[in-house]
Amino acid sequence: MLARIAHELFWLGRNLARAEHTARMLDGVFQASLQGRPDDPAGVTLDWSSMLAIMGAPPGEGPVRRDEVLRALTLEPDNPTSVVACIGRAREGARTVRDVISAEMWEAVNTTNMRMTESHPPDLSARPSSLYSYVKERCALFWGLTSRTMLRDEASAFLAAGGRIESADMVLRMLRVALPPGIPEPSSTAERGQALALLQAVGGFQAYRRAVPAPPNALPVAHFLVFERTYPDSVAASVDAVHNALFRADGNPRNSEPVLRLQRLSADLEFRGRAEADGGDLHATCEAVQEELVRVDRDIADRYFAGAVGTMVAV
Amino acid sequence: MASEPATAPIEYRTREGFLDEVFAGAGGAAAPHAAQLVAALGQMGPEHLAAAGRRRDAIFMQQGITFELTGEDGPKDRPFPLDLVPRIIPADEWIPIKRGLAQRIRALNAFVDDVYHAREIVRAGVVPWRLVVSRSHFARVVHGIRPPGGVYTHVAGCDLVRDADGTWRVLEDNVRTPSGISYVLENRVAMTRLVPELFAQYRVRPVDHYPQLLLAALRAVAPSADAEATVVVWTPGPFNSAYFEHAFLARQMGVELVEASDLVVRDDVLYMRTTDGLERVHAVYRRIDDDYVDPLEFRVDSVLGVPGLVRAYRAGTVAVANAFGTGVADDKAIYHYVPDMIRFYLNEEPILANVKTYLLTDPDQLEHVLGRLDELVVKPTGESGGKGVFIGPATPPDDLAGLADVIRAYPDRWIAQELVNLSTVPTAGNDGRLAPRHVDLRPFAVFGEDIKIVPGGLTRVALIEDSMIVNSSRGGGSKDTWVLEDGQDTDRAEPEGMLTAPPTMPDLRYAGPWVGQQQQQQQ
Numbered sequence: 138m139l140a141r142i143a144h145e146l147f148w149l150g151r152n153l154a155r156a157e158h159t160a161r162m163l164d165g166v167f168q169a170s171l172q173g174r175p176d177d178p179a180g181v182t183l184d185w186s187s188m189l190a191i192m193g194a195p196p197g198e199g200p201v202r203r204d205e206v207l208r209a210l211t212l213e214p215d216n217p218t219s220v221v222a223c224i225g226r227a228r229e230g231a232r233t234v235r236d237v238i239s240a241e242m243w244e245a246v247n248t249t250n251m252r253m254t255e256s257h258p259p260d261l262s263a264r265p266s267s268l269y270s271y272v273k274e275r276c277a278l279f280w281g282l283t284s285r286t287m288l289r290d291e292a293s294a295f296l297a298a299g300g301r302i303e304s305a306d307m308v309l310r311m312l313r314v315a316l317p318p319g320i321p322e323p324s325s326t327a328e329r330g331q332a333l334a335l336l337q338a339v340g341g342f343q344a345y346r347r348a349v350p351a352p353p354n355a356l357p358v359a360h361f362l363v364f365e366r367t368y369p370d371s372v373a374a375s376v377d378a379v380h381n382a383l384f385r386a387d388g389n390p391r392n393s394e395p396v397l398r399l400q401r402l403s404a405d406l407e408f409r410g411r412a413e414a415d416g417g418d419l420h421a422t423c424e425a426v427q428e429e430l431v432r433v434d435r436d437i438a439d440r441y442f443a444g445a446v447g448t449m450v451a452v
Numbered sequence: 453m454a455s456e457p458a459t460a461p462i463e464y465r466t467r468e469g470f471l472d473e474v475f476a477g478a479g480g481a482a483a484p485h486a487a488q489l490v491a492a493l494g495q496m497g498p499e500h501l502a503a504a505g506r507r508r509d510a511i512f513m514q515q516g517i518t519f520e521l522t523g524e525d526g527p528k529d530r531p532f533p534l535d536l537v538p539r540i541i542p543a544d545e546w547i548p549i550k551r552g553l554a555q556r557i558r559a560l561n562a563f564v565d566d567v568y569h570a571r572e573i574v575r576a577g578v579v580p581w582r583l584v585v586s587r588s589h590f591a592r593v594v595h596g597i598r599p600p601g602g603v604y605t606h607v608a609g610c611d612l613v614r615d616a617d618g619t620w621r622v623l624e625d626n627v628r629t630p631s632g633i634s635y636v637l638e639n640r641v642a643m644t645r646l647v648p649e650l651f652a653q654y655r656v657r658p659v660d661h662y663p664q665l666l667l668a669a670l671r672a673v674a675p676s677a678d679a680e681a682t683v684v685v686w687t688p689g690p691f692n693s694a695y696f697e698h699a700f701l702a703r704q705m706g707v708e709l710v711e712a713s714d715l716v717v718r719d720d721v722l723y724m725r726t727t728d729g730l731e732r733v734h735a736v737y738r739r740i741d742d743d744y745v746d747p748l749e750f751r752v753d754s755v756l757g758v759p760g761l762v763r764a765y766r767a768g769t770v771a772v773a774n775a776f777g778t779g780v781a782d783d784k785a786i787y788h789y790v791p792d793m794i795r796f797y798l799n800e801e802p803i804l805a806n807v808k809t810y811l812l813t814d815p816d817q818l819e820h821v822l823g824r825l826d827e828l829v830v831k832p833t834g835e836s837g838g839k840g841v842f843i844g845p846a847t848p849p850d851d852l853a854g855l856a857d858v859i860r861a862y863p864d865r866w867i868a869q870e871l872v873n874l875s876t877v878p879t880a881g882n883d884g885r886l887a888p889r890h891v892d893l894r895p896f897a898v899f900g901e902d903i904k905i906v907p908g909g910l911t912r913v914a915l916i917e918d919s920m921i922v923n924s925s926r927g928g929g930s931k932d933t934w935v936l937e938d939g940q941d942t943d944r945a946e947p948e949g950m951l952t953a954p955p956t957m958p959d960l961r962y963a964g965p966w967v968g969q970q971q972q973q974q975q
Contacts, residue, residue, distance in 0.1 A: 144963070151961075172656045
């Protein structure tokens with residue numbers, strides 16, 4: 138297929154996954170911020186300044202105000218990291234590849250973009266949850282339609298690869314900011330402190346509950362979000378999914394740098410998951426995986442997109 | 453912000469002779485802790501509140517947070533009635549409630565242990581044995597069985613009320629299978645979504661850790677060497693009116709929700725049937741009455757039970773929460789003795805008072821009660837959920853005469869209590885306007901290694917004007933209950949940025965310009 142189209146599809150997936158993760162995190166932080174501290178010590182920090190750090194904003198001066206962060210990261214069209222900007226870029230991308238994706242998928246993205254840019258935006262500071270659930274629902278609709286109506290060809294593989302690499306990156310970003318520095322030390326408050334906020338920010342609370350018998354403390358939760366392959370939004374599951382998608386799309390996968398790199402990363406995660414079951418340096422793992430994903434990104438650009446690497450935009 | 457007008461901008465008339473928890477000041481002024489809530493409600497106005505109420509009903513129906521109401525046209529699912537005006541309990545008021553409950557539950561637990569073992573409280577002459585054995589929930593079959601950790605009352609929910617002078621009193625103890633905790637958690641989630649603006653000036657203590665507390669307590673008492681004991685929630689089935697709660701707790705704890713047909717006892721060990729064969733069960737949180745749990749030991753006609761369960765329990769291979777036979781402690785005739793139990797077992801003075809209760813087996817008290825039937829509340833001892841209760845002032849004289857005959861014939865099955873003038877809290881009607889409605893409070897305690905109490909609990913509210921019956925089966929609703937943190941932190945800005953600098957990460961990436969790459973290719 139055309140490199141340009143593959144590139145658009147990859148970024149369509151990335152933008153939608155980023156919009157959804159941002160919406161989920163903002164919703165989680167908003168719900169948590171309405172209530173006080175729980176009885177148990179909190180093992181993680183996920184608040185409005187963390188949100189800014191996750192989205193790569195430079196640490197500002199003075200206190201961080203809830204309403205400003207909410208607005209900037211949700212409906213501010215001039216902020217490239219805002220949910221509405223992600224949806225807008227996804228819509229532009231989807232328009233470019235209208236002939237490749239199914240009409241229903243295009244309609245799903247287009248309608249979402251129209252609703253998000255309506256002239257009367259919802260009252261964010263009072264009731265943001267309905268907006269975030271709208272974004273979550275529309276993203277789920279898009280991916281549902283993709284698996285139902287789109288041909289399982291190369292095009293769908295690049296779309297999936299983009300969505301999943303972005304998911305892995307967003308979860309890693311959240312963990313790197315939210316996990317306390319003391320996490321590897323056994324029996325620190327960081328380890329005992331609860332980390333419900335992280336699970337709520339990715340929608341994984343019930344999955345965690347069913348998969349892990351331990352209480353949702355920082356260490357087991359972080360372990361779950363990085364290594365648990367049966368949980369679809371874990372880093373390991375996302376890495377596997379990117380690998381599988383590229384393996385499918387590549388004409389000669391056994392000779393493909395991104396595929397080989399992902400294979401190695403996937404095996405590495407498996408080994409680390411076993412070794413770190415009782416601790417280990419999760420911070421170092423998150424950092425290493427994140428950097429490896431940057432290399433994967435570059436390899437993908439080199440091999441499939443004629444070198445069109447993602448750029449960074451100052452926030 | 454603190455200088456909001458203290459008088460209500462809202463139309464509101466408190467009820468004479470009753471404490472209103474919000475407009476508690478002189479001349480109907482708002483109490484200090486409630487002033488900001490009143491201001492926020494005033495800002496919202498009745499229309500917005502009514503609109504939020506309609507959204508609430510729609511969401512509850514979608515999420516299936518309903519209860520069955522049997523009306524003229526058969527049973528019907530109704531959205532669980534959550535009133536959107538929260539009830540606030542300041543930190544300094546909550547602390548004695550919490551301590552008082554922990555004290556009371558510890559004494560009730562000691563009483564259950566004593567009744568089925570040494571009977572010291574009987575021998576000391578504090579509680580008559582004749583009264584204990586005649587209770588319908590006294591379970592002879594568990595005599596001599598001591599569960600792990602000596603804990604019987606793992607989950608307790610005592611009903612509290614507030615008198616006209618503001619005193620908190622215990623109205624009833626529930627140490628069998630108190631229900632309602634799922635509504636506490638769901639109410640809070642709904643409130644943060646529907647009316648987040650009301651939270652703006654408060655720091656409310658969260659309640660969502662309850663399932664963790666319960667799971668930790670069940671694991672703590674499970675007879676299993678490793679920490680990952682298998683815990684299950686046992687429900688009578690989907691037709692039970694509290695099935696929503698059973699499923700909710702199982703889901704939140706991540707454990708199996710089982711019915712009797714899933715369970716089997718082999719060689720005094722309890723198992724569940726799985727696709728992998730039988731799997732050992734270490735702890736059961738059962739939401740089914742003693743009577744039905746084991747047809748070999750309790751009611752033989754029970755089809756909901758697991759034959760041999762009591763044998764396994766006696767062998768100590770499985771923990772059951774709450775333990776069998778705890779019903780003897782929350783009997784309404786035993787209630788009268790709880791303050792004495794606290795003194796007897798703990799050597800402490802009770803922190804929370806009882807409502808003045810008359811035991812009708814005492815001829816003097818019986819005569820006194822019969823003379824004042826139209827002023828008192830008369831309750832059957834073995835029931836719960838407001839069944840069979842007569843409220844003197846609200847009962848026709850003919851019925852009272854009939855009641856007097858019944859009481860004379862079976863004085864040990866009834867008790868009488870002074871009528872408590874339940875406090876009121878502003879409650880929104882369908883049009884969003886506020887009016888005083890009577891409330892009670894059921895806090896939930898979990899007893900594992902120690903006693904933990906979720907801040908607040910289920911506030912039940914009588915939605916009918918002047919009614920004091922708060923049961924949801926009889927027109928009652930509920931309120932989100934806010935226990936505030938110590939010291940009000942009204943500034944929503946985060947105090948001092950992040951304690952540590954965020955880690956340096958690769959920047960977020962965006963699609964590169966395609967045009968540039970094209971040129972690169974053409975070289």
